[in-house]
Amino acid sequence: MSEYPNLFSPLKVGHMTVPNRIVSTAHQGRMHSGIPGDRHIAYHLAKIMGGVGMDVVFAIVSVHQSSPVSSDQAVAGWNDECIEPFRQVTDALHTPGTGAALICQITHRGRRARSDSGDWRPAIAPSAVSDDLYRGVPHEMDSDDVGWLVDAYAAAAARVRAGGFDGVEILGAYSHLIDQFWSPLDNLRTDHYGRNLEGRTRFSLRVN
Ligand SMILES: Cc1cc2nc3c(=O)[nH]c(=O)nc-3n(C[C@H](O)[C@H](O)[C@H](O)COP(=O)(O)O)c2cc1C
Numbered sequence: 001m002s003e004y005p006n007l008f009s010p011l012k013v014g015h016m017t018v019p020n021r022i023v024s025t026a027h028q029g030r031m032h033s034g035i036p037g038d039r040h041i042a043y044h045l046a047k048i049m050g051g052v053g054m055d056v057v058f059a060i061v062s063v064h065q066s067s068p069v070s071s072d073q074a075v076a077g078w079n080d081e082c083i084e085p086f087r088q089v090t091d092a093l094h095t096p097g098t099g100a101a102l103i104c105q106i107t108h109r110g111r112r113a114r115s116d117s118g119d120w121r122p123a124i125a126p127s128a129v130s131d132d133l134y135r136g137v138p139h140e141m142d143s144d145d146v147g148w149l150v151d152a153y154a155a156a157a158a159r160v161r162a163g164g165f166d167g168v169e170i171l172g173a174y175s176h177l178i179d180q181f182w183s184p185l186d187n188l189r190t191d192h193y194g195r196n197l198e199g200r201t202r203f204s205l206r207v208n
Contacts, residue, residue: 011053016166018053019099026059026105026169028074036075036085041092048093054101056169057089060109063156064149067108067177068118077106077156086163094164104160105169108149110177111138111186124149125180126187126194126203146193146203149177153207170207178204 008020024047029040036058044057061077062069069076076082090102111125112134124145125138141149157168172178180186181203187194193202 013054013101014167016101018101020051020053022052023054024052024056026056026171028059036089041089044089044093045096048098048100049096051098052100054103055093056103056105057093057165058086058104060171061104061106061156061160063106063108064152065118066121066124067110067113068121070114070117077104077159078152080159080162083159083163086160086165090164101166102164103167103169104163104165105171106153106156106160107171108152108177110175110180111136112175125177126189129186129188131175140189143191143193146206150203150206170204172204178207 004021006021010017010019011021024044029043044055047055058075060074061082062074064078065076075085086104093100093102109123111123111129111131113123115121115123115136123134123136123138124141126141128137128140130137153170160168170178172182175183175186181193182200184200187200189195189199192199194200
């Protein structure tokens, strides 16, 4: 009797049924610059053929220009140019028919976004609190900013779906925008997107 009797049994996750409990979590393989290439596909094909049941194929796809992508890792998810490359990857990874669920992770880096790259937009965050690592003081988001950012997450998720993915993962870790809202150290707001736990989770619930 296996110590892990459920490991190779299917699991229902939302609308998907994944073939087993083995997940390859999000990470940038740094094998593509913007547009994914053959190495990226071969890397993930090897995982799927090796038995991964759920594979996060892209990490930190950016939902908006105010969180620009760097040349050696993330993909821009804020316009339709990502759909065709996504489709190439998902077609290649669905083809073997293993049933593995293909996931794309999306995010906005908030105050951790570079304001000296892309089209040089100011970094935005729940409050004008500088990040220990990235230093710059971000622009505090107003309620309009919250509105268009929620829409940007939704639009990026729609592109992920149009690109053939089975699901989308919204990054809420690593001090990106979502968890900047959650943290009382980063979120000093006094409106209904701050103040208490209910307020600090409101942005993420709207995105969700
Ligand atoms: C090089 C590298 C890059 C990663 N990039 C991401 C990322 O972009 N998004 C994310 O959610 N997690 C990222 N992670 C975290 C992993 O998905 C995973 O949660 C973490 O490595 C712990 O799992 P492990 O003990 O199996 O390594 C990264 C990890 C590594 C090692």
